[in-house]
Amino acid sequence: MKKLVLLLLSFSSATAFAAYGLGLGQEPKYPADFRAYEYVNPDAPKGGVFSLPMQGGFDTFNPFTLKGDKEAGVLNLTVDMLTDNSWDEPFSMYGLLAEDFSLAEDGLSATFKLNPKAKFHNGDPVLAKDVAASFRLLTQDKAANPFYRIYWSDVAKVETPDDRTVVFRFKQRNAELHMALGQLPVFSHKSYPEGLEKGANKMPIGSGPYRFVKADIGRMSEYARDKNYWAQNLPTRKGRYNFDTVRFKYFKDDSVRLEGLKAGQYDFVYENIARKWARGYSDEMLAKRGMGKHEWIQKSDAGMQGFVMNLRRAPFDNILVRQAMVESFDFESINARIFYGAYRRSNSFFTNSEMAATGKPQGAELKLLQSLGNTVDPAVLNQPVPEPPQTDPKTGIRPNLLKARALLEKAGYRYKNGKLTDSQGKPLTFEFLTASKTYERITAKWQRDLAKIGVTMSIRVTDPALYQRRLNDFDFDMTITAYSNSESPGNEQYDYFGCEAAKIPGSRNLAGVCRPEVEKLLKHFGSFTNREELKTTSRALDRTIRHQYIIVPAWYTDRYRVVYRNNLGIPQQLPKYYDPVFFSLSTGWWK
Known part of the structure; x- marks a missing residue:
């Protein structure tokens, strides 16, 4: 070398x-x-x-x-x-x-x-x-x-x-x-x-490092370590891929997964549901299975998880409607009552990262935004970057809902007989599409809050295959998604926010973002000469997209909640940027 x-x-x-x-x-x-x-x-x-x-x-x-x-x-x-x-x-x-x-x-x-x-x-x-x-x-x-x-x-x-x-x-x-x-x-x-x-x-x-062995379609797949793996002694592979057999067992319901753990079917579980983390793993059960609960610190860019809206069709082609949705979501109450206070609010497409925009644009970021011409919304240049609203524990969600209704009335809707309707008398309704019941309690609470201001939100839970087809065809009003980002944002941003991607079935531009100033910003991801310039470009993009209110920000945590067997060896030093499941699979060993 x-x-x-x-x-x-x-x-x-x-x-x-x-x-x-x-x-x-x-x-x-x-x-x-x-x-x-x-x-x-x-x-x-x-x-x-x-x-x-x-x-x-x-x-x-x-x-x-x-x-x-x-x-x-x-x-x-x-x-x-x-x-x-x-x-x-x-x-x-x-x-x-x-x-x-x-x-x-x-x-x-x-x-x-x-x-x-x-x-x-x-x-x-x-x-x-x-x-x-x-x-x-x-x-x-x-x-x-x-x-x-x-x-x-x-x-x-x-x-x-x-x-x-x-x-x-x-x-x-x-x-x-x-x-x-x-x-x-x-x-x-x-x-x-x-x-x-x-x-x-x-x-x-x-x-x-592994070869396929067998599978039960949709239920199980198994791989065997290639003992003659050509790269096993390379520095990038030394100490990795240690298990002779890796087995994946598939589940469609979280309760089935938890029961599988109790039955001893799994060696490692990444728990991303706060309620189950708080109440689902009793000391007795863990002791019986020789397992322990652990929280691993993670410093990765948390990206943005939230409820993305499809700008390609009504009602979310109107920015005032989208902004009203952001105002109406009661994160503080949901976090306290459903999540046991385990989460923080996502506030950026680069949450938990130095790439996130803050306050008003200054210095190099402001100059970059000004160079984009008159396509940039003046609010992007002159106002602080939008932050998710908070719910006052004393007054509850009511003041936020009043703000949301005011925005909807500004968008042309009128409140009558408990419903918001447009100039043609059509009620303001939309469908939330999901493939999991995980968000059932969350969306039910939001559904009730929206009904208070005359908005009808229907909830459609479908099977994963149909769900994916509808996403690929952009056939949805709102769904949950995650904009995953690394510490070095780059060409993948075209897939999230580019005009070409907005038209390609199966792309990750679920919202349908297509704006001239964004197209100009995306080109800067290919022309930076140092990390400071990359930060400037990322912050400018983050700021511009956040001003479009394409997503109702959800939540994140700076901890990975994991459960695994006590005899599973895990390296003493955790990396900075990692996925807990793949990290355990690729670096763990049996003691």
Whole structure:
């Protein structure tokens, strides 16, 4: 491997560099000769079975298509990516399938050199043609999830000058594109010879640490550790993927999951329901199963979870109606009575992060917003960024509801006989769509509050497959969603807020955001030269979107609530940015 650390602050260098690791806007934390990540036990023993609960079900083993409910393990366990991201840095990558990487001096291409030891589960070596085939299929096949095409949209073409070299040519300079390409999942070119549509239920031929063993469709899937895994001694894999067998058991109702834990079916559970955390795990039950409750601190960007509104159709095409919905949600009461005070209010699309906008825009952020021209709402420039309203415990939700009704009357609705109606006499109604009863008590309370001001909210609980189809087709008024963000926001923002994504079925632009000032801001994610500029761009985007009131902010916690067996080994040092389930699966071991 190359012994050179590359600090990518700009594209102005006179030469092209190659490196064992890259950091976006900062030096990689780990040196060229590092043995393993600090948040793993490099000497962890191998062996045993690790069982996890997974919500929902699955009807396909193809992780790349838009259609179908995906099985949990195929992509995460059987397919390697070009590089591996560390979990204790905002955005750094180290060698996996690619042993080194380079960025051209003009910033218009990236080159990846493949590790000659890399091989697929069928015994074939991982070659440049496989990387190229993977990229082309994910970005050009009509059946592929549109995220891939949007995420790597600045790639003009991919070239394979020799068996171990892949070159991606860019349409324009993009500050993070070379890093984003490192996240390309690579599978054999033999995987889908007739395309994804005809291989809709076909598993890719991967090179990852596990091999598929068996499954009961929609109920269970099982994987076995590849004891000859080609990368098991690489620094990015040392001390990881220690269980001989990983088993996923699927459930459609949270009560079924809890009963499964009581019956000893699971080894690890991430509990995201506050009521169950407070009351569902008795000391007696935990002692009987040899398990314990733990709270892990997490410093990750919490993104934004909330009730997103579809701007493509009435009534949420009117910003005053959307603002009224935000005013009407009684978080404080719900948090106290239903969540046992366990949550904090989400207030930004980069909640719990330095990327979140605060107060009025100043300095570089203000200059950036002013440069966008007259498409920017004056309120964005002159007023503090919107914060979720609070409920006064003395007066309750009533003052907030009065504000909400005033906004709706300003939008043209009139209150008569207990209902708000528009100028044609049509009542103000909308449907909340969900695939889970988890939010039943929350939405029922909100439903009652809205009825007090003449708004009818219906609640539709549907099966996961139909729910996903309706989301893919943008066939909903309101639903619950999460805008997940990392410590280095980038090209994925196009999928959340870009005009193109607003028109592509299956994209993550559920709200249908399409605004000229947002399009201009999104381009800045490809042109920053240091982390301060990335912060400025992220805050400006956050501020602009929050002023559009596309979502009723929900909640988050800075703790992961987990339950696991007492003999499960967990590294002493937790990373900064991680998913608790995948962290336990990929770094845990049996004592």
